[in-house]
Amino acid sequence: MQRLDLATATQIASAAIRAARELGLKPMAAAVLDAAGHPLAVLRDENASFLRPQIATGKARxxxxxxxxxxxLARRAQAMPAFFDAINSLTGGxxxxxxxxxxxxxxxxxLLGAIGLSGDTSDNDERCALLAIGAAGLVADSGDPQPA
Amino acid sequence: MQRLDLATATQIASAAIRAARELGLKPMAAAVLDAAGHPLAVLRDENASFLRPQIATGKARxxxxxxxxxxxLARRAQAMPAFFDAINSLTGGxxxxxxxxxxxxxxxxxLLGAIGLSGDTSDNDERCALLAIGAAGLVADSGDPQPA
Amino acid sequence: MQRLDLATATQIASAAIRAARELGLKPMAAAVLDAAGHPLAVLRDENASFLRPQIATGKARxxxxxxxxxxxLARRAQAMPAFFDAINSLTGGxxxxxxxxxxxxxxxxxLLGAIGLSGDTSDNDERCALLAIGAAGLVADSGDPQPA
Amino acid sequence: MQRLDLATATQIASAAIRAARELGLKPMAAAVLDAAGHPLAVLRDENASFLRPQIATGKARxxxxxxxxxxxLARRAQAMPAFFDAINSLTGGxxxxxxxxxxxxxxxxxLLGAIGLSGDTSDNDERCALLAIGAAGLVADSGDPQPA
Structure with missing residues (x-):
């Protein structure tokens, strides 16, 4: 089975942050994790605020x-707030x-892994993630009913 | 790039607490952090309750x-409660x-840093922060659409 | 009963950090707590490393x-390491x-409160604390058999 | 004052992990933080065990x-175990x-920031850090009495 390696993870995380810069979005952090949920590449634009790497990691994880x-996940959190409250406490957020x-x-x-982006609106964060995954020749699954 | 030093931070935190006294508000704590989120001056009026320094620090941080x-942040927390619940757990509040x-x-x-005030209503807390930042010849960014 | 107020606490913490500068010691953080263990003034020299305020607070608390x-406390920690290990876990350090x-x-x-200093060697940290307490006309109790 | 940017941080972290591969050492994780202790680039060799990024970050932080x-830090931890036990608890390790x-x-x-390496022996971890910092034209301060 194919695994995500460090070189590919670094390429994807770098491309996502570069996409934010090229699109004129706010500076971002990107976290690429392997399928087991462990970090391969967590990068932060030097102008991104300091909680962004943790938030990016939490989105991917x-x-x-x-x-x-x-x-x-967002749809389910809205439909089942008590369940996600418990998940928050259980997993430390x-x-x-x-x-x-x-x-x-x-x-x-x-499944090879996941990426999380944080820095601009959620929609813009996701846009950069999709661009970076596509540029690496891989397939993004954003949780959209019509897969991206 | 300009940095906030201890003398300026102490001046701002002291002025904010003094403003609360002069305006007849409840006794307050004030936390002034550098741009990286590390404390320079955390002060508590001896009559303010004991959680106020932590709350003031959390507002600034x-x-x-x-x-x-x-x-x-308040607008976003209202629009995206599940996101802020997760941030709460992730960052220990x-x-x-x-x-x-x-x-x-x-x-x-x-960006030089931030101040958090806690002790009275949020609006009154903010009022003291704005007075203290202005008295130091610096510019407050409260997150208001019309910048203060 | 006399209480430590914010003005006196700020004066002591500022004097301690100034003493370190005047003596050519490393930059420091100082934490002055009231007798109940709650912070009145926590100050950090802008050149002190960022864990210093927490360490200073922990010493005073x-x-x-x-x-x-x-x-x-140091003598007892050396004589009873298992006890202090348990205290560490109990109190989060x-x-x-x-x-x-x-x-x-x-x-x-x-007893009016306590000060903790952190930044240079423990002996030099204490030296600045003693100078600052003396300058405020108060009495330091460092835990020395011959009280300072 | 000069700041470490994402491009330089990624270059240093990548070079450190590559050095470990070229020297035949165990696979590593590298964490490069800015001077305030916030992550710019945390990378893990896909064959390194999963706690390595956290350990690398803790070394740098x-x-x-x-x-x-x-x-x-190692010398001081050996001389003052009770102090470092308390720091461990205070900072969550x-x-x-x-x-x-x-x-x-x-x-x-x-001071621009710090790097932490984890994966092989501490001496070998440090060796890769020094190589990577030197390759970026910057100066390593390992805490050695004769500065590296």
Whole structure:
């Protein structure tokens, strides 16, 4: 089975932060985790505020820990607030249920890992994640009913 | 780039607490942090209750960690409760999304740090922060659409 | 009973940091707590490293929480390591048993609060604490058998 | 004052992990933090065990929080075990007092940040840190009496 390696993770995280710069968005942090939820590359634009790496990691880790992209997590958090409150306490807040957390799959649909972005609006965060995953020739699963 | 030093931070924190006394508000604590979120001056009126320094620090630290004044954090917390619940757990409560946390900038708009006030209503807390920042010749960014 | 107020606490903490500068010591943080262990003034030289305020607070809080100056805490920590390990876990590390934490008393021997200093060696930290307490006309209790 | 940016931090962290591979050492994680202790680039070799990024971050953060390279922290931890036990509890273990944490300075001696390496022995971890800092044209401060 294919695994995400450091070189690819660094490439994806760098590309996501560069996309934010090129699109004129706020400075971002990006976290790329392997399928087990462990970090391969966590990068922060030197102008991004200092909680962004933790938030980016929490978006990615929540996707992997629950098995859905951030948009699906957001829908569930809205429908089941008490469940997500318990998850928050249980995990120390490492499940952040908003857009900007995206599962990374290969062309065969196998799960390779996830990326989380944080810095601008959730929609803009996700946009940079999708661009970076696409540029690496991999497939993004944002939790959208029509897969991105 | 300009940095906030201890003398200026002590002056701002002292002026904020003095403003509360002069305005007849409840006794307050004030926390002035540098741009990286580390404390320079945390002061508590001897008649303020004992959680006030932690709350003041959390208001200031949240502004710096997320990159917005407290009024913008409050708006976002209302719009995205699940996101802020997760941030609470993730950071051990160090992001306190209410008015009274204010970014401190110089005339050029550069971020120098933040102040948090706690003791009276959020609006009154913020009022003292704005007075103290202005008295130091610096610029307050409270997260208000019309910048203070 | 006499209480420590914000003005006196700020004066003592400022004097301690100024003493370190005048003596050519490393930049310091100072924490002055009231007799109940709650902060009145926590100040950090803008060139002191960022853990110093927490360490200074822990030195002062340990003195108040256990009822001895830092030198006596250090002696006990050496004699009873398992006890202090348990205290560490119990209190989340807020008892830091080294010199540089000093009880503050009035001339009648009443306990008013404590100061903790951190930045240079423990001996130099304590030296600045003693100077600052003396300059405020109060009495330092460092835990030395011959009271300072 | 010069700041470490994301591009330089990524270059240093990548070079450190590559050095470990080229020297036939165990796979490593590298954490490069800015002078305030906030992460710019945390990278993990895909074959390194999963606690390595946290340990690498703790080595770097401890150096910055206390103001010394890892070798000096290690000497102090040996001389003052009760102090470092308390620091451990106080900071949730984010001060890891061993070689492999190295301050990063410019030619003028200004503090720009720190790197932590984890994966092999502390000596080998530090060796990779020194190689990577040197390759970036910056100056390593490992806490050695004869500065590296």
């Amino acid at each position: 929540g996707c992997l820990g629950m098995g859905f992209g951030g948009r699906e 490492e499940v952040i249920p908003v857009a900007g957390g995206v599962l990374i799959r290969n062309a065969a649909g196998e | 949240g502004c710096l960690g997320m990159g917005f004044g407290g009024r913008e 160090e992001v306190i999304p209410v008015a009274g946390g204010v970014l401190i900038r110089n005339a050029a708009g550069e | 340990g003195c108040l929480g256990m009822g001895f100056g830092g030198r006596e 807020e008892v830091i048993p080294v010199a540089g934490g000093v009880l503050i008393r009035n001339a009648a021997g009443e | 401890g150096c910055l929080g206390m103001g010394f390279g890892g070798r000096e 984010e001060v890891i007092p061993v070689a492999g944490g190295v301050l990063i300075r410019n030619a003028a001696g200004e």
